[in-house]
Amino acid sequence: MLETVKLSKVFKEKKAVDEINLYLGKGESVGLLGPNGAGKSTTISMISSLIKPTSGDVKLEGKSTIKDPSEIRKVLGVVPQEIALYEELSAYENLKFFGKIYQVEKGKLEERIQEMLELVGLKDRQKHLVKTFSGGMKRRINIAAAMMHRPKVLILDEPTVGIDPQSRNHILQTVRKLNEEQGTTILYTSHYMEEVEHLCDRVYIMDHGKVVASGTKSELLSILSSEDRIQIHVSRKSPELIGKIQHMEHVRRLDETNDGIHIIVKKGRNILSELVHAAEKEGVQIINYQVEIPSLEDVFLHLTGKTLRD
Amino acid sequence: MNSFFKKDLLVFWRDRKEILLAVFLPIILIVILNTAFSGMFSSDAESIHINLGLVLEDDDTAGLEQFAKKVESLEIAPDEKQRIMEQAMQIGVNQQLTGFFKNPELAEWVTVQEVTKEEARKLVEMEELDAYIKIPNGFTNTVLSAAMLGNESKMGVTIHAKEQSTELSAIEDVIHQFMNTINMQLALGQMGELNQSTQPVLPQGGKELVDDVDSYTFPQYFTIGISTLCALFIAQTIAVKTITEKRERVFNRIILSNSPPFHYLMGKVLSTFCLAWIQMMLTYGMIQLVLDVFPDKSATFWIGLFLMITLFSLAVAGLSGLFTSIALSIKDTNSAAGIFTMVVMMFGALGGSFFPLQGLPEVIQRIGEWTPNGVTQTALIQFIQYEKLQDLVIPLSLLLGFFVLCLIIALFTFPRRGRI
Numbered sequence: 001m002l003e004t005v006k007l008s009k010v011f012k013e014k015k016a017v018d019e020i021n022l023y024l025g026k027g028e029s030v031g032l033l034g035p036n037g038a039g040k041s042t043t044i045s046m047i048s049s050l051i052k053p054t055s056g057d058v059k060l061e062g063k064s065t066i067k068d069p070s071e072i073r074k075v076l077g078v079v080p081q082e083i084a085l086y087e088e089l090s091a092y093e094n095l096k097f098f099g100k101i102y103q104v105e106k107g108k109l110e111e112r113i114q115e116m117l118e119l120v121g122l123k124d125r126q127k128h129l130v131k132t133f134s135g136g137m138k139r140r141i142n143i144a145a146a147m148m149h150r151p152k153v154l155i156l157d158e159p160t161v162g163i164d165p166q167s168r169n170h171i172l173q174t175v176r177k178l179n180e181e182q183g184t185t186i187l188y189t190s191h192y193m194e195e196v197e198h199l200c201d202r203v204y205i206m207d208h209g210k211v212v213a214s215g216t217k218s219e220l221l222s223i224l225s226s227e228d229r230i231q232i233h234v235s236r237k238s239p240e241l242i243g244k245i246q247h248m249e250h251v252r253r254l255d256e257t258n259d260g261i262h263i264i265v266k267k268g269r270n271i272l273s274e275l276v277h278a279a280e281k282e283g284v285q286i287i288n289y290q291v292e293i294p295s296l297e298d299v300f301l302h303l304t305g306k307t308l309r310d
Numbered sequence: 311m312n313s314f315f316k317k318d319l320l321v322f323w324r325d326r327k328e329i330l331l332a333v334f335l336p337i338i339l340i341v342i343l344n345t346a347f348s349g350m351f352s353s354d355a356e357s358i359h360i361n362l363g364l365v366l367e368d369d370d371t372a373g374l375e376q377f378a379k380k381v382e383s384l385e386i387a388p389d390e391k392q393r394i395m396e397q398a399m400q401i402g403v404n405q406q407l408t409g410f411f412k413n414p415e416l417a418e419w420v421t422v423q424e425v426t427k428e429e430a431r432k433l434v435e436m437e438e439l440d441a442y443i444k445i446p447n448g449f450t451n452t453v454l455s456a457a458m459l460g461n462e463s464k465m466g467v468t469i470h471a472k473e474q475s476t477e478l479s480a481i482e483d484v485i486h487q488f489m490n491t492i493n494m495q496l497a498l499g500q501m502g503e504l505n506q507s508t509q510p511v512l513p514q515g516g517k518e519l520v521d522d523v524d525s526y527t528f529p530q531y532f533t534i535g536i537s538t539l540c541a542l543f544i545a546q547t548i549a550v551k552t553i554t555e556k557r558e559r560v561f562n563r564i565i566l567s568n569s570p571p572f573h574y575l576m577g578k579v580l581s582t583f584c585l586a587w588i589q590m591m592l593t594y595g596m597i598q599l600v601l602d603v604f605p606d607k608s609a610t611f612w613i614g615l616f617l618m619i620t621l622f623s624l625a626v627a628g629l630s631g632l633f634t635s636i637a638l639s640i641k642d643t644n645s646a647a648g649i650f651t652m653v654v655m656m657f658g659a660l661g662g663s664f665f666p667l668q669g670l671p672e673v674i675q676r677i678g679e680w681t682p683n684g685v686t687q688t689a690l691i692q693f694i695q696y697e698k699l700q701d702l703v704i705p706l707s708l709l710l711g712f713f714v715l716c717l718i719i720a721l722f723t724f725p726r727r728g729r730i
Binding site: 048049050070073074076078080082083084085086088089093097098100101102103129145146149 | 313314316317320321324325558559560562563564565566567568569
C-alpha cells in the first residue's frame with residue numbers, strides 16, 4: 001500500500017536518512033524503532049509530505065507522491081510528537097475545526113466528532129478547553145484530530161511520550177482497536193520496545209539514518225539465536241571478577257547493570273561452573289543466576305550497541 | 311476560509327489577556343494622556359501669550375488740529391463744522407487703541423508696552439517681542455479725514471514681526487477687529503447715533519480662527535494616534551499566533567489537510583480586519599462617550615470617520631497577512647516576533663502616533679505620511695478641520711492600495727512546501 005524507495009534526506013551535508021526502504025501492507029501494523037537522532041521523525045515527515053526528500057521516493061499504491069502529495073494527504077493521518085492542537089479551544093472545537101479543514105461532510109461532521117471522542121474516551125470532557133487537560137488527555141485528542149477524516153494509514157510519532165501509564169494503556173488500546181476493528185494501517189514509532197512488541201506485526205529498526213534490521217518479532221529474535229543471555233547477581237562489585245569473566249572463552253559481551261552483570265555467551269555453552277569458580281577465588285558470592293529469553297530490546301542492543309533510551 | 315476565520319477569531323477571543331489589552335489599552339492610554347495633558351492645553355489664555363510693542367508715532371492732539379484746519383477750510387455751515395469737530399474729538403483714535411489693549415480680558419493673553427521704533431525692532435529681533443504695531447505720524451488726521459470727510463487714505467496701522475506665526479495671526483485679528491469697531495463708530499456717529507458704550511469685539515486667544523475651519527484638539531490627536539497604533543499591534547498579535555501554530559506543529563496539521571494556503575492567509579487577514587475594526591470602533595465610541603472628544607460633529611464627520619476606520623483596519627489586515635507569511639518563512643520564531651514589534655513601533659513613530667511630526671526633518675515627515683497610520687492620522691486631522699468627504703478619497707485609496715500590496719507580497723512570500 002505505502003512504501004519508501006531509497007528514501008534519503010541530507011541536512012547541511014549530514015545524512016539524516018540514508019536510502020531507507022519501508023513497506024506497509026494494507027491493514028498492517030508496523031513499528032519503527034530507533035534511538036534519538038536515528039532519523040525516524042525525518043522519515044515520517046517525508047512520508048507524510050511535510051518535507052521533500054533529497055532523493056528516493058514515497059509511493060502510494062505504486063504511485064509516486066513526491067510531485068503531487070495531495071493524494072497521500074487524503075489517506076494519511078499523522079499524530080505528531082507535539083500536541084498539535086489549539087490549547088485555547090475545547091476538545092470539541094478542535095475536532096470540529098480539523099474535521100472541517102479535512103472536508104468531512106457537513107452532515108456527518110457531528111457524528112464523526114462524537115465517534116472520535118468516544119474512541120479516545122473523552123466524550124464527557126469535550127466542552128473543556130484543551131489547555132485544562134492532562135498530558136495524556138491531550139495526546140488522546142491529538143490522535144482523534146488525526147483520525148477525523150478516516151485515514152487509511154495512521155502514522156504515530158511517539159504518541160506516548162511523557163504520559164501516565166493509564167493514558168498510555170488507553171492510547172495503545174485505541175491504536176489496536178483502529179488497526180484490528182477498522183483496518184487502519186499503522187506506522188508506529190516509539191522508544192518503548194514493549195509498545196512496539198504489543199502493537200506491531202512487523203518492526204523496522206533504524207540507527208544513524210539507516211534501517212539496520214526488519215521483520216516480524218520472531219524473525220528479529222532469530223538474530224539472537226546464536227547467543228544466550230545470562231544475568232547474575234553478586235554479593236559485591238568486583239572489578240577483578242569482571243576482568244576474569246571477560247576473558248572466559250565463550251563470553252561475547254559483558255555489561256555491568258545496577259543489580260549485577262549481564263553476560264552474552266555462545267548458544268548452548270554452560271559457563272556456570274567457571275563463574276562459580278572465579279567468584280570463589282575473588283571472595284564474591286553469586287546470589288542469583290538466570291538465563292534470559294531474548295527480547296526485541298536485546299535485538300536492538302545487539303544491532304546498535306546501545307539501548308533505545310540512549 | 312470560513313473555518314480559518316472563525317478559528318482565528320475564537321482563538322483570539324479565548325486569549326483573555328490579549329482581549330483585555332486590545333479593548334482597554336487604547337481607551338486607558340487615551341484617558342491617561344488626556345488627563346495628563348489637559349492642564350497643559352485646556353486654558354486658551356495660557357495657550358498663546360503675545361508680547362506686543364506699540365510704536366506710537368502719531369500725536370492725536372496735533373492730528374486733531376490738522377483735522378480742524380481741514381474742516382475749517384470746508385465750505386459748509388458753521389454748525390456743521392462744529393458738529394464734525396465734536397464728533398472727531400469724541401472718537402480719540404489713539405486713546406481707543408491703547409485703551410483697547412488695556413482691556414482686562416485681552417490683557418490676559420496680550421502684554422503691550424509702548425516703545426520707540428528702534429527699541430521695537432531690536433526687541434523683535436531678540437524675540438523678546440512677538441511683534442510690534444506702528445501707528446504712523448498723521449494717523450489720526452488721516453483716519454478722521456477718510457471716515458468723516460470722505461478723503462482718500464493710504465495710511466494704516468502696520469504690524470511688524472520676525473516671521474509668520476499663530477501669534478501674529480491673532481494680533482492681525484485683534485487689529486482687524488479694532489479697525490472694524492472704529493469704522494462702525496464713525497459710521498454710527500455720522501448717523502448721529504454714536505454711543506460711548508460701543509466696545510470693540512475681542513477676538514478669542516489661544517486658537518487660530520479661520521472662517522469655516524474648526525481646529526483639532528490634543529484629545530482628538532491622542533485618540534487618533536493611540537487607536538491607530540493599538541490597531542497595528544493586532545497585526546503583530548495575529549502574526550505571533552501564527553508563530554505559535556508553527557512551533558506547536560498545528561500548522562503542519564493544516565498543511566496535511568490539503569487546505570489552500572490562500573484560505574489560511576485570508577483567515578488571518580479577515581480576522582485581523584474584524585478585530586482591528588471592532589477595537590477602533592470601541593475605542594472611538596467609548597472615548598466619545600467618556601470624554602466627548604468630537605463635540606458637535608456633523609453626520610458627515612461620523613461617516614468619514616467610519617470609512618477611514620474601515621479602510622485603516624483593512625490596511626492593518628494586509629499587514630497581518632504579510633507578517634503571517636514572514637512568520638512562516640523565518641526559522642527563528644523569536645526573531646520574527648521581534649521584527650514585527652519593531653515594524654509596528656517604527657510605523658507608530660514615523661506615522662506620528664507617538665508624537666506630532668512637525669518638529670522632525672521634512673524627509674521623515676514625508677515618509678511618515680506613507681505609513682498606514684500616518685495616512686490615517688493626517689487625513690483625519692484635516693477632516694476634523696474641514697469635514698469635506700472628498701478630502702478622504704486619496705487617503706482611502708492609499709489605504710486600500712497598502713492592503714492590496716501587502717496581500718500580493720504575502721501570497722508571493724507564502725512558503726512553499728518544505729520551507730516551513
